Amino acid sequence: MDRYRNSVVRTPLNSVVVKRRSKSKSYRQSYRSCLGAASRLGLTPALTTRRLNTSRRVPKSHNITEKMEWKLSYVTPLYQFRHTRLKSYSRQLSAFIAAEKQQGLAVEVDGLQSSYRVSFSVVHGMTETDDDAETVLIQIRSKPSFAKQDEPQSPLWSGWLTCINGNPDYLRSLPKDFTCLPLFCSSGSEVLSTLVKSWFQQTFDCCFGPLEISHTSLQWLVVLWTNCHTESSIQHLKMIWTLPVLPPLQITYTVNPQDAWELWSSVRKEENEGGEEEEEKGSNIDIKVVMRFMQGLKSHFYRHFRMDLSAGSLKQVSTALGSAKYSGRIKISNSRYMMTTLTLLTECALLKMPM
Secondary structure (H helix, E strand, O other), X not given: OOOOEEEEEEOOOOOOOOOOOOOOOOOOOOOOOOOOOOOOOOOOXXXXXXXXXXXXXXXXXXXXXXXXXXXXXXXXOEEOOOHHHHHHHHHHHHHHHHHHHHOOOOOOOOOOOOEEEEEEEEEOOOOOOOOOOOEEEEEEEEEOOOOOOOOOOEEEEEEEEEOOOOOHHHHHHOOOOEEOOOEEEEEEOHHHHHHHHHHHHHHHOOOEEEOOOOHHHHHHHHHHHHOOOOOOOOOOEEEEEEEOOOOOEEEEEEEOHHHHHHHHHHHHHHHXXXXXXXXXXXXXXXXXXXXXXXXXXXXXXXXXXOOOHHHOEEEEEEEOOEEEXXXXXXXXXXXXXXXXXXXXXXXXXXXXXXX
């Protein structure tokens, strides 16, 4: 018998939105504030605590074609990494994998018994500020032993390192020989992922670690993706919660997209009544608004099903724009809004890195 009890619920079409008025002016942290004030990563002046930023820019369009699921890791700054030496890195990593295969450490990888090719390349345009290092894409392609001569190689593994809107104070504090690309995304064989990380660690004196997407970060994604509904229909808002009961209860909560949008619009309207300048209101989302929106969803659920989701934890969220899991896996199904998502994940990676 499954350890989890699974409950699937949907919002009634005629849901009621409970409005709550707030007189307080929402707080917007500057993306480029100095360490003397709160930085965009929420660092204290003495760097004694770390937390997620409390204000974010709304998603904007950016075109990229990849639509696969990625496993997330953080990586510490790379020592003496050079974007001008990517061809050399391609040869070095290829030789490293070949040597590991010869020693019997890569024999489990499907496709490595045939010819394969490693390539490093820069993904142009995947930066938001002058402090961000250019995103680097790594691909391992293979061709079966009996393939036709003109048959193209098929992707065996893909990975990329990126830094989108990285904390400027931290980036500028690094010695010039270090390059910060804190977010590592990989898709493919775990054996190849391990080999690629091992090569990076030996070559650039860095270390990798798993990157989960926390309960708070998942709530940010719920809001950021819902905010895109009028431009690119989210089609559904599906959340998976777990409640700490025995046996553990897993709840799938699917919200009608129009219901989610109406709730979000009412919450934003309350925020706009706080008196902020129009430009500030339209281009940023505050953590207080995120909490009000999530509380509206939880209150709606409680009114209909008498279960308090506040006692549980958000483990997964998905819309037509993408999906994200607490375990550190994300799929970006609509690339038009990926930059804000990657900004959030860059923050998560920087916060998770050992200092």
